[in-house]
Amino acid sequence: MASLDxxxxxxxxxxxxxxxxxxxxxxxxxxxVAEPFEMSLAAISKHLTVLTSxxxxxxxxxxxxxxxxxxxxxxxxxxxxxxxFGQFEAVNLDAFEAFLAKELPEENA
Amino acid sequence: MASLDxxxxxxxxxxxxxxxxxxxxxxxxxxxVAEPFEMSLAAISKHLTVLTSxxxxxxxxxxxxxxxxxxxxxxxxxxxxxxxFGQFEAVNLDAFEAFLAKELPEENA
DNA sequence: CCCATGTTTAACCTATTGGTTGAAAGTTGG
DNA sequence: CCAACTTTCAACCAATAGGTTAAACATGGG
Numbered sequence: 001m002a003s004l005d006x007x008x009x010x011x012x013x014x015x016x017x018x019x020x021x022x023x024x025x026x027x028x029x030x031x032x033v034a035e036p037f038e039m040s041l042a043a044i045s046k047h048l049t050v051l052t053s054x055x056x057x058x059x060x061x062x063x064x065x066x067x068x069x070x071x072x073x074x075x076x077x078x079x080x081x082x083x084x085f086g087q088f089e090a091v092n093l094d095a096f097e098a099f100l101a102k103e104l105p106e107e108n109a
Numbered sequence: 110m111a112s113l114d115x116x117x118x119x120x121x122x123x124x125x126x127x128x129x130x131x132x133x134x135x136x137x138x139x140x141x142v143a144e145p146f147e148m149s150l151a152a153i154s155k156h157l158t159v160l161t162s163x164x165x166x167x168x169x170x171x172x173x174x175x176x177x178x179x180x181x182x183x184x185x186x187x188x189x190x191x192x193x194f195g196q197f198e199a200v201n202l203d204a205f206e207a208f209l210a211k212e213l214p215e216e217n218a
Numbered sequence: 219c220c221c222a223t224g225t226t227t228a229a230c231c232t233a234t235t236g237g238t239t240g241a242a243a244g245t246t247g248g
Numbered sequence: 249c250c251a252a253c254t255t256t257c258a259a260c261c262a263a264t265a266g267g268t269t270a271a272a273c274a275t276g277g278g
Contacts, residue, residue: 004123004126005121005122005123006121008117008118008120008121009117009121009265011113011187012114012115012117013114013265013266014114015266017190029224029225030224030225031223031225039266039268040267040268040269041224041225041226042225042226042227042267042268042270043267043268045225045226046265046267047266049226050265063275063276064275065223065224065225065275066224066226078191079188079191079192081126082120082184082187082188083188118235122235122236124236138254138255139254139255139256140253148238149239150256151237151238151239151240151257152236152238154255154257155235155256156236158256159235172245172246172254173244173254173255174253174254174255175254175255
């Protein structure tokens, strides 16, 4: 599992965040990911490697084409980490459980 | 207002995240922030500058001592950005527990 | 079998990052 | 005033990041 280090580092680049936004719509081939950006395909390829290392996307080769797919699970740790600051005064598991029990009664995913 | 770039970049370093964790407890002087780390005070001073630029902390000088204060609001933009990925609006409790066990092994506040 | 297409690799460049040490600057107590 | 304390600055260094171009690799179609 990718570390918070790599996930946050991957998210710190605007090109990579834009790529993630695009992949939110649908899976895409590398060439199509690169198309809207004013940089070389090689640069985009590197960005995709970074995103893959962070676990934020996965890449599957079918034929000549490598498809990129969003993997939102990797964002979960980062999101949780932030919420421990943004929404809770301290990291208090009991309070968090109480909050969840009240707020998300059927959540079990 | 700090950009997502700077906020995520600031969060990508484990020393800086540890500092934020410490400041969650209480405001601290620079020297006290540095104490648990095995690096120079100057290095910590730089980390604090990065965190300040990202808006994640603020620093106020009182006498000789510069006090560091957590500014959790700065995480809001990043949090909002993440929530645009609808998949994890709802925090998974199991994931949260596993995350806490891994990230904060000895803290059970 | 060729050739075009899709993607990565290699080599390179520059800027930035994260660390060091040592000196400097501001502040306060005795 | 002076010495001690707190913090930053300056110069430096090695490693990494993000980009380039050109070549190489991989695959599918005619």
